Amino acid sequence: MKSNPLVVTVIAKQFNGAGNVLLTLANRSGQPLPAFTPGAHIDVIIPGCGKRQYSLCSAPADHYEICVRLDECSTGGSRWLHQQLTTGDKLEISAPRNHFPLPHASRTLLFAAGIGLTPLLVMAEALAARQADFTLHLYLKHADQLAFSQRLCNLGACVVIHYSSEGDSLRQRVPDDLTQPDNAALVFCGPAGFMHHLQQLALQHGWDEAQLHSERFQSTSPLMAGDAFEVQLASSGARFAVGEQQTIAEVLEEAGIEIELSCEQGMCGACITGVLAGEPDHRDDVLSQQERAANDCIVLCCSRARSPLLVLDL
Ligand code: FES
Structure with missing residues (x-):
């Protein structure tokens, strides 16, 4: 709605x-x-x-x-x-929406690049308030890009700032704590290249996918086209055909069914809807690995179906 x-x-x-x-x-x-x-x-x-x-x-x-x-x-x-x-x-x-919550872990590593600092700064302050074990690594090109300098200063030694102009980018030097995945959560946000590189580094150093938590600014979803299928609304039983070049969201909107849409690129989570039967083909950047595996919800603006019919909790 x-x-x-x-x-x-x-x-x-x-x-x-x-x-x-x-x-x-x-x-x-x-x-x-x-x-x-x-x-x-x-x-x-x-x-x-x-x-x-x-x-x-x-x-x-x-x-x-x-x-x-x-x-x-x-x-x-x-x-x-x-x-x-x-x-x-x-x-x-809009009202606030959160599909990037702070995970629970005995140690939290926060990695931000550029404006990706914004959600992680609030997380760092929440962790500091509860005296949790955490480090915030912030990657910038130059010192003049530094935002929130007073708030970062208040977090003291829990913040490490890396300037690529000084030879300290993630590609040039891997922080020691990124090589120590035990009992930790890795939370990261920034441009697509930074996110991809950090994820590859983490997996190389033994982090499990379930320990990784991220939020993207740009969609990485492949083309939203694919095989045709049908969706059914659980409330009314009405069925709609989703063509090869259509999204579920487009089809439902054309039929006059109101759904919440925002980014329309599978990144924000506004259109996540329950699935009661059928198997989704997840193409979004917002659901976690566990949520995808459960197959009980779908991102309507970009994801499709592996089964001929999806029954939606609408
Ligand atoms: S509208 Fe943002 S994920 Fe669908």
Whole structure:
């Protein structure tokens, strides 16, 4: 089911490291905004561009902060937020959604590159508050890219910053703790190349897939096309054919069935729906290995079916 957007006011817009702005958002009604947990993100509705997803990087409180990097390849979203939006403007956002929760482990390694710091900073602060064993490794090209410098400073020796301009990239030097997977969780976020390289390194050093937790900014899903199949709605029994070039989400929307959609690329989790029968062909970047193996839910905007029929919990 679709949910109504929240209307917020931009109460501050600040520089936050080269190429980034930090936006502080408050409820127009003065009421507290919905609570969230570390790793959560919101959709921001950009006029003329649609929805964009940003991690919440404020300490959970009665306002939200998002940090937006100006993407040179921007299709308009980050450019509008950087160049058009000003303090005092109104913005429509979704309620927080979290498909990247902080895992439970006796030791947590957080690896962030660039703007991938935003969800991991909130996780690091939560771990510090409970005096947990953790290290946050942050990878940047240059020192002028450093965002959230005071908050990182407050985390003290639990933060290690690596500058590739000084010969300390992940490709040039592997931190010792990345070679020690025992009883640990590895949580990472950043550009696609960084994520892929880190995952390969972790697997080479003996980490199990189940210990790895990540969130992507860019979809890695292969083409969403594939064999045709049918979906059935459990509530009404209605059946719909999904053609080779269609997604389940498109077919259901054309039939007038309201579903929650946001990124439409299998990254944000907005459209995750229960599966009561049939076998999904998972093509998303949001479900965990365990969730995929359970085969009891599907990401409607990109995934397909291995069986001729999927019965959806709709
Ligand atoms: S709309 Fe984002 S995962 Fe489907």
